[in-house]
Amino acid sequence: MRKENKAERRNASASSPRHSAPARRLQVTEPGELLEFLLAKLAPQGRNSVKSMLARGQISVDDRVEKQYNHPLHPGQSVTVSKTRASSAAPLVGLRILYEDDAIIVVHKDAGLLSIATAQETELTAYRQLNAHVRQADPKARIFVLHRLDRETSGVMMFAKTEQVQQNMQDNWKDVVTERTYVALVEGMVKKTNGTISSWLKETSTLKMYSSPVANDGQHAITHYKVLRANRNYSLVEIELETGRKNQIRVHMQDIGHPVAGDKKYGAKTKPFSRLGLHARVLAFEHPTTGKPMRFETDIPKPFLSQFKEESR
Structure with a gap:
């Protein structure tokens, strides 16, 4: 989790559209x-x-x-x-709003879109587009980062619409977020149909995460998985995060010898499609102001399922 940087705020401000009378x-x-x-x-x-x-x-x-x-x-x-449409509002690119109210905005992000800009990357992001979106009605409005998805990971993510909501949700993330489920297409047949992976994650000077061989050395990461479908080439795995560390799923899948398809950085040797085989399928949480349980579930990407077409006939 991190807060937006100055480049993001400047870019969002520059792209803020006006609204019609x-x-x-x-x-x-x-x-x-x-x-x-x-x-x-x-x-x-x-x-x-x-x-x-x-x-x-x-x-x-x-x-x-x-x-x-x-x-x-x-x-x-x-x-x-x-009387007229908000014609100056740019269409959302690689992004679809699933839910929005005064406290939060929940979206589906496509693979290939950055969640948040970095100092080196100031291109179009989910954050920048959503800032422009909320400013259609209120030029002073902003969104606030709660969590992120890697550029090549698709699926459900959420932003806060006030700084207070952001702070409260991040401070109580483990209690507020009741489910974060991913699906991953991984290389090879995972023989153990379910399991838990636990390790201590650290980051190299080249920004690559890895599991430390030493206990208590780094950030503790826990991943639960269940095999949904498998053949000799790939397995479709449902993954539930107990912790939300950077690149956690990608490292843990590599650790058990089944890297995420298309993830060359973490050991993959195949690329069945032009994206990472990782999708944030479910996000469930307690609403930050009403306390109401909320759950958002998306479909498994069709390219993931297409790897198993032969066996289903």
Whole structure:
């Protein structure tokens, strides 16, 4: 976990779009969901028309652009319908919003997109794009880093929308986050169908992680795994993290002799597709302000499953 750097904040600020002037403001008088509220208030406009308005960023709740159909509404809130789409809002690249409210934003990140910029890399990132997204409604808004995924790892990740939420979640990460499950396509047939890998991780001067042969030397890392499918070339493994160390899964899979497919840095000899065979499939946690259990699950990438097509026929 780490906080965003100055380069990220500068780039995000430069890319912040402006938003259109509102045309109509509607008051919420009873609890409900955004789409149903709009259908009732904007009749006779049809469902597809209203969904398009949401997708184009024409709908705001309490002056914050909202695109989620099931966004909850409460009495006293106001919903603004803009005449025109937020045309200056750049489309998200390699990124899809799964959930958003005033405290958090949960996304699906594609392989190939950086989560956060480094001092050497200031290209387009998930962080930069999401900062621009939240500033459509409020030019002073920001997002805050909670955790990250490697560039070539796809899947679910989450950002905070206030510094207080970030601090509280990071301070209580082990208690707040109830499940982090990955799927990995690894080389070879993993013969032990399930197990736990425990080691002490350290980093070399070239920024490569490894398991120290000495106990208590480094950061303790624990990985649980279960084989879902296997053939002589590859195994599809479900992985649950007990700790969240840098490159933990990649090191531990190498440690048991089954490196992640396409991961040359950590011993892989094959590259069945143009990405790393690692996907963050499930993220479950307690909502930082409501305490409500939340769980987000995504599909296993099709290229992972395609390695087992022959055996399923």
